[in-house]
Amino acid sequence: MNDWRQTLLEPERTVREAIACIDRSALQIALVVGPQQRLLGTVTDGDVRRAILRGSSLDAPVSEVMNKAPTVAQAGEDLRTRLPEFRTRQIHRIPIVDAAGSVVGLQLLEELAAPQQRDNCVVLMAGGLGARLRPLTDECPKPMLRIGERPILETILLGFIEQGFHDFYISINYMGEMVRSHFGDGSRWGVRIRYLEEDQRLGTAGALSLLPARPQLPFFVMNGDILAKVNYQAMLDFHAHAGASASVGVRQITHAIPYGVVRLDGHKLVDIVEKPQEKLFVSAGIYLLAPQVLDLVPGGSYFDMPTLLQALVGRGELTAGFPIHEYWLDIGRMEDYARAHEDFGMTFQ
Incomplete structure (x- = not known):
């Protein structure tokens, strides 16, 4: 099980701190959250690179470069039914949120796609x-x-x-x-x-x-x-x-x-x-x-x-x-x- 809590980041943190967060967690994503861990957006290496190409400073707040409408899943949802969507859109990290929009987990596509062995003939x-x-x-x-x-x-x-x-x-x-x-x-x-x-x-x-x-x-x-x-x-x-x-x-x-x-x-x-x-x-x-x-x-x-x-x-x-x-x-x-x-x-x- 991945330690998704290491990916959490406050919106006032800088892009530089987001890069450190992404590297530290090894999960290739930072989840930007507000009070009660409510998801505000996500930051990936690709978001950082695009921000740099636009001329953004590494000291700018991460809220300026984050994806404000990320693809998420609801707690308890059967994500296997959405595998074709994730693969087609090349979404490799899916935040899991509860009914209030608070982060409760992080699903990795590679973990989802790897089937559990089933011994039923x-x-x-x-x-x-x-x-x-x-x-x-x-x-x-x-x-x-x-x-x-x-x-x-x-x-x-x-x-x-x-x-x-x-x-x-x-x-x-x-x-x-x-x-x-x-x-x-x-x-x-x-x-x-x-x-x-x-x-x-x-x-x-x-x-x-x-x-x-x-x-x-x-x-x-x-x-x-x-x-x-x-x-x-x-x-x-x-x-x-x-x-x-x-x-x-x-x-x-x-x-x-x-x-x-x-x-x-x-x-x-x-x-x-x-x-x-x-x-x-x-x-x-x-x-x-x-x-x-x-x-x-x-x-x-x-x-x-x-x-x-x-x-x-x-x-x-x-x-x-x-x-x-x-x-x-x-x-x-x-x-x-x-x-x-x-x-x-x-x-x-």
Whole structure:
């Protein structure tokens, strides 16, 4: 943990003293604060250099050269969701302030970007036929179709790796050797990849019966044809807080009905609504399961995830919905495949 208090500086201090503060703390920034440590501005080496080029004196008050509108974050905010913003704007030091604007911390971009290792295993389902994307899938399994410069499944894998996950299983069936040939044992990415080989199609949950050992921690299951930017740690936290046996990633969609909808009581018209829009939650193909859920998965037979979830609900076990508001796209149809190509550069590069 950095000692951010060494960066605090009063506004009447000089630019020369700001330079000494920046050097002393080794955090490459000085935070200019007023009473109650309320943030007034920030000073970096770049601010000092620009001030010198303008002809400012090193004995001028630091309030004359500071950035008076720095980018800040609120205490308790999940800064990982803002990583693309910080990287794009090349912001490497982010003051953390409370509701009153007082400094309570300093986040370094390099610390934020370095993922904490997470030992929860991840099962990626890549054994489907992809029939709706034929002829593209006649000679290539759907998860191996390239979006941008890499296969869909690799983008999914990298999304987990970026957040510290390192233990993966990939379920394979249709053209499984193409998947195995590309990913190998995972050493190319510094992770471990093992394979669940389906001799017959086992469905979106049946392949879990092939796991060589029961995981010790809640584990992710994700369909291999999903492009998404999901905060998986937030899903883990949600799952633990809810005390759920299963957490299902859900996406809200709006379904427009292109007619006037009539509500009747017998033959009597009660109401009519012209072209209403109905909001629904759909499964996003991302699941987080407690290890004991595997007791409900039969061995060697077709078993879909909806059937597993219905069994949990029937047993009275808590199955929770985790809303996904980030980018999400199920590549199930040709129009989805086309859209994925359009979105990829802006979302995943």
